[in-house]
Amino acid sequence: MKTSIQIEVRPTEIDVMGHVNNAKYLEYMEWSREDWYNKAELPFDVFTEMGIGTVTVNININYRKEAKLGQKLTIxxxxxxxxxxxxxxxxxxxxxxxxxxxxxxxxxxxxxxxxRKSVPIPNELAKQFPG
Known part of the structure; x- marks a missing residue:
């Protein structure tokens, strides 16, 4: 399942170069991940009830084009x-x-x-992935 959210770039997200600060893109993606989990019916409290958490261990990001104040972005x-x-x-x-x-x-x-150790992905999450 592919999901998306829309945001408008706010003044507090702009850096001295006049575009969105690189760290803000990670926040945008986090907001979109949270939305994905919710739409997959796997909100934070469901994982907590299973005694499981999800931890980000690696992010590989490519910055392709500037985003500027007031632009509408789809993540x-x-x-x-x-x-x-x-x-x-x-x-x-x-x-x-x-x-x-x-x-x-x-x-x-x-x-x-x-x-605080890794465990197998629960079936509820695994079924969201291809293959």
Whole structure:
């Protein structure tokens, strides 16, 4: 399942170069991931009830084009692949002209909340991935 959210770039997200600060793109992607989890019926409290958390362990991001104040951006999230305890979600940020602004692959791991060690991906999450 691919999901997307839309945002408008705010003044507090602009850096001294007059465009969106690089760290803000990670926030945009986090907001989109949260939306993806919710639409997959896997909000934070569902994982907590299972005694499981998800931890981001790697982000590979490509900055493709500037985003500026007032622009409307669409941030999409889709599952790419899964391993035993890790999984990858892909993000794309597109501006209102359809230009790719940034894209990234985010690797997360499922952990036992008490032991703080990796555990196999629960079936509820695994079924969201292709193959």
């Amino acid at each position: 999409s999230t889709e599952p790419v692949r899964k391993g035993r305890s890790s999984f990858i979600l892909r993000h794309e940020i597109v501006n209102e002209d359809g230009d790719l602004v940034a894209d990234a692959e985010v690797v997360s791991v499922t952990i036992d909340l008490k032991e």
